Amino acid sequence: MAQRVPTADTGAKKTSRVRVAVRLRPYMEKEDDKAEGPCVRGLDSQNLEIINWRNATETVKYHFDAFHDEQTTQQGVFLASVKPILPHILTGQNGSVLAYGPTGAGKTHTMLGSREQPGVIPRAVKEVFNLLRTQEEAQDGWGCSLTMSYLEIYNEKVLDLLSPSTQDLPIREDKDRNILIPGLTQTPLASFAEFDQHFVPASLNRTTASTKLNQRSSRSHAILLIKVVRTQRAPPHRQQTGKLYLVDLAGSEDNRRTGNQGLRLKESGAINLSLFTLSKVVDSLNGGTGARVPYRDSKLTRLLQDSLGGSSHSVMITNIAPEYSYYFDTFSALNFAAKSKLIVNKPFVRETLTVPVPQVKRPREEAEGDQLRKK
Ligand code: ADP
Numbered sequence: 001m002a003q004r005v006p007t008a009d010t011g012a013k014k015t016s017r018v019r020v021a022v023r024l025r026p027y028m029e030k031e032d033d034k035a036e037g038p039c040v041r042g043l044d045s046q047n048l049e050i051i052n053w054r055n056a057t058e059t060v061k062y063h064f065d066a067f068h069d070e071q072t073t074q075q076g077v078f079l080a081s082v083k084p085i086l087p088h089i090l091t092g093q094n095g096s097v098l099a100y101g102p103t104g105a106g107k108t109h110t111m112l113g114s115r116e117q118p119g120v121i122p123r124a125v126k127e128v129f130n131l132l133r134t135q136e137e138a139q140d141g142w143g144c145s146l147t148m149s150y151l152e153i154y155n156e157k158v159l160d161l162l163s164p165s166t167q168d169l170p171i172r173e174d175k176d177r178n179i180l181i182p183g184l185t186q187t188p189l190a191s192f193a194e195f196d197q198h199f200v201p202a203s204l205n206r207t208t209a210s211t212k213l214n215q216r217s218s219r220s221h222a223i224l225l226i227k228v229v230r231t232q233r234a235p236p237h238r239q240q241t242g243k244l245y246l247v248d249l250a251g252s253e254d255n256r257r258t259g260n261q262g263l264r265l266k267e268s269g270a271i272n273l274s275l276f277t278l279s280k281v282v283d284s285l286n287g288g289t290g291a292r293v294p295y296r297d298s299k300l301t302r303l304l305q306d307s308l309g310g311s312s313h314s315v316m317i318t319n320i321a322p323e324y325s326y327y328f329d330t331f332s333a334l335n336f337a338a339k340s341k342l343i344v345n346k347p348f349v350r351e352t353l354t355v356p357v358p359q360v361k362r363p364r365e366e367a368e369g370d371q372l373r374k375k
């Protein structure tokens with residue numbers, strides 16, 4: 001019998017922050033029928049500004065752990081925000097990468113990407129296999145195995161995307177505080193090619209069917225779980241489990257404004273519960289108020305409980321779009337993601353869009369002529 005080593009945060013009060021990155025996708029003419037130009041732009045690798053609709057002579061400046069501008073490549077996002085998490089998965093720790101933002105802002109592009117421009121998911125899986133190979137070559141007396149699971153949370157129901165059925169799977173917690181889903185398919189993977197074989201059909205299934213299904217895909221959370229189990233070859237055969245969650249979240253748009261009725265409204269309500277609870281969990285982890293983190297209030301946060309905060313390594317990539325048609329959804333996504341914001345008494349000058357913008361000054365230096373407001 002293999003002896004288990006607890007890998008989750010076993011009750012210690014230490015919690016770690018969720019890193020917050022923002023990615024701005026390129027401006028697309030077709031998304032902007034009034035041709036008004038972008039309403040948001042980057043300033044440097046941690047700051048951006050957006051025009052203030054309440055007062056066009058002001059911009060609102062936001063600060064994040066990282067800002068990826070519209071020219072940032074898929075590789076650029078991966079290297080800066082995701083790759084550093086991966087070695088931890090091979091030492092029995094957990095991690096998560098979440099793509100947040102309104103529908104159309106680039107969540108699926110960031111996570112999945114395309115054949116030509118693969119996103120975070122294929123890059124991360126490839127890198128985990130690279131790390132496994134390096135570890136095997138080191139012959140440290142441990143063997144490794146990797147499995148994948150793929151699921152969806154829709155209407156607060158947990159559904160298996162690798163063996164589709166309508167059954168809502170239960171989420172459980174074991175005595176070591178590890179979160180698990182007993183009925184969920186776990187497919188062993190020996191190589192990246194095998195991952196491709198299993199994952200691509202399942203993800204295409206979810207994203208490119210009828211319009212109806214597209215609506216569903218923007219209303220559900222798609223969750224890929226990569227689990228690495230390391231086992232000591234010699235007695236006492238100790239075992240370490242590391243989990244990596246890669247999540248394409250439901251659209252963060254406010255469905256009340258789009259006038260959904262009946263079932264749609266119910267769906268939005270359910271999505272809002274998981275997204276709303278996620279925002280409370282992230283706030284609570286990052287604000288460090290010491291208050292109870294409300295993981296149990298939704299399926300999504302319950303599932304991520306051992307992989308978000310605590311001793312785990314997590315990043316939330318907030319995707320935003322530059323067109324005015326996204327303005328209010330961008331604003332609310334930024335308010336969710338921001339570490340701080342600052343209203344600046346300076347018009348959003350369109351003429352300067354293509355020239356390099358000056359470095360952002362620290363709030364103190366700028367506070368004189370500006371109104372400084374806390375988030
Ligand atoms: P979401 O999943 O948030 O609804 P998508 O990922 O489907 O949004 O992106 C919407 C459209 O914008 C797609 O056509 C996608 O290819 C394109 N897109 C998104 N982000 C980028 C980017 N960084 N560079 C180029 N195209 C992008």
Ligand code: MG
Binds near residue numbers: 107108109218
């Ligand atoms: Mg999408």
